[in-house]
Amino acid sequence: MYFDTIAAVATAPGEAGIGIVRISGEKALEIVDKIFRTKKERKLSDFQERRLTYGYIVEPDTGKKIDEVLAVYMKAPYTYTKEDIVEINCHGGMIPVRRILEIVLENGARLAEPGEFTKRAFLNGRIDLSQAEAVIDLIRAKTDSSFDVSFNQLEGGLSKEINEIREILLRMLANIEASIDFPEEDIETMTYEGLLDEGNNVLKRIEKLLDTVYTGKILREGLKTVILGKPNVGKSSLMNAILRENRAIVTDIPGTTRDIIEEYVNIKGIPLKIIDTAGIRETEDVVERIGVERAKSLLEEADLVIVLFDVSKELTEEDMEIARLVKNKKVVVLTNKIDLPPVVSREEIEKILPGKKIIETSIIKGEGLEVLEDSLKEMFFAGEIKIKDNTIVTNARHKSLLLKAKKNIEEAIESIEMGMPIDCIEVDVKDCWENLGQITGDTVTEDIIDKIFEEFCIGK
Ligand SMILES: Nc1nc2c(ncn2[C@@H]2O[C@H](COP(=O)(O)OP(=O)(O)OP(=O)(O)O)[C@@H](O)[C@H]2O)c(=O)[nH]1
Ligand SMILES: [Mg+2]
Structure with a gap:
């Protein structure tokens, strides 16, 4: 297979210690020999391959210095692409990297397309397609x-x-x-x-x-966890406690949260996509009603639902409806506000949601949260997942x-x-x-x- 010589900046844009311009293809060394000189006017090809060599990138016509660099030539086939590769390490930052790339392109390389180096590694048979796909997953x-x-x-x-x-x-x-x-x-x-x-x-x-695949999806996208409950039971307080920051607005006014709030968080090695929702209730308020509808529709795709009840107040018809909504889902029940004088017993909750895991919490005091985190982990990975020796x-x-x-x-x-x-x-x-x-x-x-x-x- 014949390929032309490609070049691109391999490092992220912005200020940094170094930036790297990477060149791959038959002409890599020839191009760099035109634009690289050491203090003693030697070229990169005068040196042993795979040796980082100190010098300058210069304009070929005038000899004007562009930047001080370290360059290395890696001979095919033992390289990332299985082709000849030259990498130029220059000062980090937008200007030096861009200038060096420009001069490389002027001297015979073509700008690489996204993923083209890895694509060549695949087309040249160094890695297979699933390995190439793993490269992008690693980066992301x-x-x-x-x-x-x-x-x-x-x-x-x-x-x-x-x-x-x-x-x-x-x-x-x-x-x-x-x-x-x-x-x-x-x-x-x-x-x-x-x-x-x-x-x-x-x-x-x-x-x-x-x-x-299911474990794989969770590792990739996070376990979709919806926090559900009627207004004012402490859903947003829970969200904030799990995230350990004041992400959602918390007030004592029922109906505070109206839209969906989503965040990613890692709990004991499990990536969660945690979603705070508007408290479920009948309401005349148009905005709030849309929020309630959204909360309900989210249930469909949820991997897990955390349902909250306020045990310092009598259960209401709203609590009953919520129990009905989540009956067939994977559920953890929190009986919250146990720091206040209790009005609702554990048995009452067990009766409306039989067979579900129940944890007593006082989110405001941080009680029960550790138990919650442990049971999330238990529920999804009975035993430790051994990713290192498992193909997922x-x-x-x-x-x-x-x-x-x-x-x-x-x-x-x-x-x-x-x-x-x-x-x-x-x-x-x-x-x-x-x-x-x-x-x-x-x-x-x-x-x-x-x-x-x-x-x-x-x-x-
Ligand atoms: N005493 C006590 N109060 C709590 C506890 N958890 C939350 N609260 C309080 O309950 C009130 C409501 O909390 P939020 O987290 O805003 O409740 P919410 O469920 O998000 O409410 P909406 O967004 O209106 O649906 C706030 O005043 C909290 O401080 C708790 O464990 N004990
Ligand atoms: Mg809220």
């Missing part, structure tokens, strides 16, 4: 756990599993071919039994990967391909069990193999590749 990771998952994927955790499953599928295809080619050998019954075993094995492994699927593209592959293999298994002609089975096994191959990029089309790398940042 917002929690330690999502970083760990992406790192595992970059190291080839997912690829290894997919490749192993695909090898079984290949073996199945070979057996099918053999029995098509030699039908008279009467190996058919044997083939069917073997195929069934292997098909079930494939199905089991695909299902195991799909089982991690976080990517929506991978999920949809795994679902397709699952359907393929299920259909193949069904055909085997029904004793269908062997070429009917072949189609499904082949589709399964191809769908899985799209995850690693083995069977992927160019437009999908382009779409994936468009998401990247420039310089990566």
